[in-house]
Amino acid sequence: MTEIKGYTLAQFAAFSKAASRAERQRRRDEAINLRASQYEQSDWARYLKQLERDE
Numbered sequence: 691m692t693e694i695k696g697y698t699l700a701q702f703a704a705f706s707k708a709a710s711r712a713e714r715q716r717r718r719d720e721a722i723n724l725r726a727s728q729y730e731q732s733d734w735a736r737y738l739k740q741l742e743r744d745e
Contacts, residue, residue, distance in 0.1 A: 694705055726737045
């Protein structure tokens with residue numbers, strides 16, 4: 691965050707937009723995980739296994 695002190699207005703706008711996208715994605719992921727935590731045990735285990743896979 692200290693680096694943004696020297697940003698131009700356009701750079702700051704782009705940074706702000708990217709930060710907003712990242713926050714929306716984090717909230718979306720959190721909502722998905724909260725919903726998935728209500729799965730039946732076998733489905734929940736399968737979901738966790740899928741998250742742990744290397745791609």
